[in-house]
Amino acid sequence: MxxxxxxxxxxxxxxxxxxxxxxxxxxxxxxxxxxxxxxxxxxxxxxxxxxxxxxxxxxxxxxxxxxxxxxxxxxxxxxxxxxxxxxxxxxxxxxxxxxxxxxxxxxxxxxxxxxxxxxxxxxxxxxxxxxxxxxxxxxxxxxxxxxxxxxxxxxxxxxxxxxxxxxxxxxxxxxxxxxxxxxxARSMGLALSPCTNPETGQPSFTLGENEIEYGIGIHGEPGRQRIPWQPADNLTEKLMLPIIEDLPFKRGDEVLLFINGLGATPLLELNIVYRAAEKLASQHGLKVSRRLVGAYMTSLDMAGVSITLLRLDESMRTYxxxxxxxxxxxxxx
Amino acid sequence: MxxxxxxxxxxxxxxxxxxxxxxxxxxxxxxxxxxxxxxxxxxxxxxxxxxxxxxxxxxxxxxxxxxxxxxxxxxxxxxxxxxxxxxxxxxxxxxxxxxxxxxxxxxxxxxxxxxxxxxxxxxxxxxxxxxxxxxxxxxxxxxxxxxxxxxxxxxxxxxxxxxxxxxxxxxxxxxxxxxxxxxxARSMGLALSPCTNPETGQPSFTLGENEIEYGIGIHGEPGRQRIPWQPADNLTEKLMLPIIEDLPFKRGDEVLLFINGLGATPLLELNIVYRAAEKLASQHGLKVSRRLVGAYMTSLDMAGVSITLLRLDESMRTYxxxxxxxxxxxxxx
Amino acid sequence: MAYAVASLMQWITCAEEQFQSHLAELNALDAAIGDGDHGSNLARGFAKVREKLQANPPETPASLFKLVGMTLISTVGGASGPLYGSFFLEAGKIAGEQKELDNATLARCLQAGLVGIQRLGKAEAGDKTMIDALEPAIRALTNEADMGVATQKAREGRDATIPLIARKGRASYLGERAIGHADPGATSACLLLNCLAGACPT
Amino acid sequence: MAYAVASLMQWITCAEEQFQSHLAELNALDAAIGDGDHGSNLARGFAKVREKLQANPPETPASLFKLVGMTLISTVGGASGPLYGSFFLEAGKIAGEQKELDNATLARCLQAGLVGIQRLGKAEAGDKTMIDALEPAIRALTNEADMGVATQKAREGRDATIPLIARKGRASYLGERAIGHADPGATSACLLLNCLAGACPT
Ligand SMILES: Nc1ncnc2c1ncn2[C@@H]1O[C@H](COP(=O)(O)OP(=O)(O)O)[C@@H](O)[C@H]1O
Ligand SMILES: Nc1ncnc2c1ncn2[C@@H]1O[C@H](COP(=O)(O)OP(=O)(O)O)[C@@H](O)[C@H]1O
Ligand SMILES: [Mg+2]
Ligand SMILES: [Mg+2]
Ligand SMILES: [Mg+2]
Ligand SMILES: [Mg+2]
The missing domain is CATH 3.40.50.10440 (Dihydroxyacetone kinase; domain 1)
Structure with missing residues (x-):
């Protein structure tokens, strides 16, 4: 490998x-x-x-x-x-x-x-x-x-x-x-490529030219669903909506928005996702007051992104x- | 793409x-x-x-x-x-x-x-x-x-x-x-994969299963030479020696060691390269007193690494x- | 007929060989519905077990089981480390001071091991885990079936995991996409029981 | 025979079309020994040129050249932006207030443009750059050769870059690995001169 x-x-x-x-x-x-x-x-x-x-x-x-x-x-x-x-x-x-x-x-x-x-x-x-x-x-x-x-x-x-x-x-x-x-807090991720475990040399799965693993974890386990590639704004929405609906986050909530790279995705792309995610948050009345963008919780050399929203209270914000x-x-x- | x-x-x-x-x-x-x-x-x-x-x-x-x-x-x-x-x-x-x-x-x-x-x-x-x-x-x-x-x-x-x-x-x-x-300061890099320009959708070059571009730049231009894969310690040495010889860095020099990821290389691997590079620096009598490890100057989604050594004087260290x-x-x- | 420590050593040595030779296969099964490391995990654990057994050959079944259990727990990690580890630790508790285990005692050891796994992992038969192979096999042995029947039951249990949706372990994240794949832990459990069946009682 | 602004507009419009239709080819040439963007760079620059020409059609050759030069400089970036930009800016200085350029004046404009490129980029013939196509072609025009001869010279100059090691531009980083590839800038220069040859003087 x-x-x-x-x-x-x-x-x-x-x-x-x-x-x-x-x-x-x-x-x-x-x-x-x-x-x-x-x-x-x-x-x-x-x-x-x-x-x-x-x-x-x-x-x-x-x-x-x-x-x-x-x-x-x-x-x-x-x-x-x-x-x-x-x-x-x-x-x-x-x-x-x-x-x-x-x-x-x-x-x-x-x-x-x-x-x-x-x-x-x-x-x-x-x-x-x-x-x-x-x-x-x-x-x-x-x-x-x-x-x-x-x-x-x-x-x-x-x-x-x-x-x-x-x-x-x-x-x-x-x-x-x-x-x-x-x-x-709620999160969801997707992968554009598998990762390869250096201890075994095997890719975790194989994806077609145009395929995405939607609902991916961080261990190379396959996601919930395989979907065709879509523009970043659409993919971001497909991550954001289930997150927002699940808690549910409500209009007026103050949130921390965390865009996490899975390892091989350039910061350029993470920033494009951040842009789309913050816009969506605003459209849902969420006030993004703290942010984190980068590769902090990765899956080796996997290309992909996960999004986390955390509803902040004052003590969380201060800490x-x-x-x-x-x-x-x-x-x- | x-x-x-x-x-x-x-x-x-x-x-x-x-x-x-x-x-x-x-x-x-x-x-x-x-x-x-x-x-x-x-x-x-x-x-x-x-x-x-x-x-x-x-x-x-x-x-x-x-x-x-x-x-x-x-x-x-x-x-x-x-x-x-x-x-x-x-x-x-x-x-x-x-x-x-x-x-x-x-x-x-x-x-x-x-x-x-x-x-x-x-x-x-x-x-x-x-x-x-x-x-x-x-x-x-x-x-x-x-x-x-x-x-x-x-x-x-x-x-x-x-x-x-x-x-x-x-x-x-x-x-x-x-x-x-x-x-x-002197630097050198190598690539394990090409990068793909999102504006054109074309990979910058193609590499075999086992090939590495040695002496790569940061724009997807091919390197000086194509070499077979080798363990990280050997590859690190192939970057470090030309760097050390060029200035030349001399025994007793205080240096900053910068291991830079080219975009798609996991931090795990950059840390393995750091370990090898600092050991080599020590063997050459260089005192690594400052360090930087991460993806700071990338080439889109290229997998690879570059190493920079900077000979520090007191004002550089303070700044x-x-x-x-x-x-x-x-x-x- | 009874299993002295030498017979049980045969069991464990065989398991080590089997996990080593099926490493890639178990990893591939795990890659399909998990994280692709089940073979590596067991191979790493049992390699350490062999090393320790060679350094300090145990004198009783109980000390053998305890050594295997402790070693798996401290070297495997993941889900299977504590689960298989507890299996052997609990089995060892039943073995007591006995020099050899007759068939009924061995069955009680295995049953205690199974209970240990279930206490920790909370899985039931049908959740698509190692339980699906272990449970029917150990039930058969408890009912005095012979080893051939037990391993047959384990194999059937493993095959029965293929159409299941998983409710425990990593495969549970996949929902319907787990259907069509055998559970790696049920597969390794079959290998383990095959080795027990191959060990010669004295 | 002379080139009024309408003829020169034909030249630039043709160049825009050519860079657009050869975008992928120029990028591929640049990918082999550079960073794969030469086609994209020129297409972006000339698209902006066309936009500006439509919005404010220039009245003299000089104002056309100045507009092209300024636009390339402010939209292309990279190495080719300032180089081709200076080419047109310097050509425009020679054109002065004239309504049309006779062949000799046009040749002097092009020669001034070439000097502008060389002042900036410091490349000589044989360095494997656009100079290798531009220089022999413009020399021929200066010596009163006709357009067909000039474009032939440009093509020969471009082909002659294939066996060269580069001394300027990005291809110079490759050392011997640049051998065997035509220079993208020399290739785009051929396209540019072909368009000039195709423009009809009045
Ligand atoms: N709760 C549980 N109870 C019983 N067995 C389980 C449970 N969770 C997982 N397993 C078993 O563990 C196997 C996976 O082991 P392994 O791959 O080594 O660990 P991990 O999932 O941590 O990577 C599964 O195939 C399954 O048989
Ligand atoms: N110093 C120079 N003088 C003349 N032409 C040059 C010089 N450097 C580069 N070029 C030309 O520029 C071309 C590359 O242009 P382009 O790809 O647009 O810019 P960049 O190299 O910045 O990506 C080369 O093929 C070469 O012909
Ligand atoms: Mg696993
Ligand atoms: Mg695991
Ligand atoms: Mg270029
Ligand atoms: Mg460029």
Missing amino acids: KALINQPDQVVTEALQGMVMAAPDLIQLHENPHYVLRADAPKTGKVALVSGGGSGHEPMHAGFVGRGMLDAACPGAIFTSPTPDQIQAASAAVNGGQGILHIVKNYTGDVLNFQMAAELLQNDGIEIHSVVIDDDVAVKDSLYTAGRRGVGATVLAEKICGAAAEAGANLNAITALCTSINDS WDAPVCTPALRWGC | KALINQPDQVVTEALQGMVMAAPDLIQLHENPHYVLRADAPKTGKVALVSGGGSGHEPMHAGFVGRGMLDAACPGAIFTSPTPDQIQAASAAVNGGQGILHIVKNYTGDVLNFQMAAELLQNDGIEIHSVVIDDDVAVKDSLYTAGRRGVGATVLAEKICGAAAEAGANLNAITALCTSINDS WDAPVCTPALRWGC
């Missing part, structure tokens, strides 16, 4: 090493088990935030470790959730004595492994809360299924809750905030604006 | 509109002619920095407009330099009365159009200096040719000179600084660390 890699089974380790070498003032790496933690961890007296998941979504999550966001990130193999002992070790390493929040994306693997880790940590007397993020409206929800996937809202929850933790909020308050972010000092998201410091 | 665009001839305009809508606190857009300028332009009493070039390299240059970097950027059509009247209008709009520096990448089109604009501006009594960036060691230099291309050093020059301008340096000093950055407040590069604010 033609990628900038060495041994396929060393991809994750080498990328983590490179990432930490490139931001030594912000983050450090522990190997075996692998986790990335703040350069100044543990922060005594502060609630610690830990997240993680499969690799292949860079900069998420390791790129979000640092002051004002995560205390630690646990990267699994490509598209494979981390293991309980890894999560346990990372959590223990950043434990500041005020409890730990696990921010978990709703995939069976992530949920089970974080759950096992939480049990191990609780046995050690560490207070653990978990919030499961499930914002993807492409997935039909039901009591009898695994439910919706966690996608773009994860990034927003990590930023906002990270600022709350930095400001000294306690574990209950941060857990409630995280739950409320998840309840107030969003607070300083964040991580390799991938940085302002105010 | 399957991209997130509407009308091919509206790509640049719509992307600029979206970009400015997404960062209204930092930048504003003037249309017909198109240029992006600081939200608070013009800054009276400050030297203004203006750059520009073809579109398709996003976030460069418009993403680098803001406090501590550029005052204005002039985006041309895809891969086509802007026109003299466009550069003239942008420069006049940000003129703060202390003169203007044009940072120009060494391509015939950019050089000629900026030169014509400078003449027009000088006729209007505005003091204009120009520095032409030509850091690409893939191109053999000679008195009788167009010389080397301007690539990664452009981003570093814009950041460092932008900080100098912000700090109140005068036009002569900033011009000297910019020249010295160009003299102290590098100074606050920068642009959509694409941000710290300290």
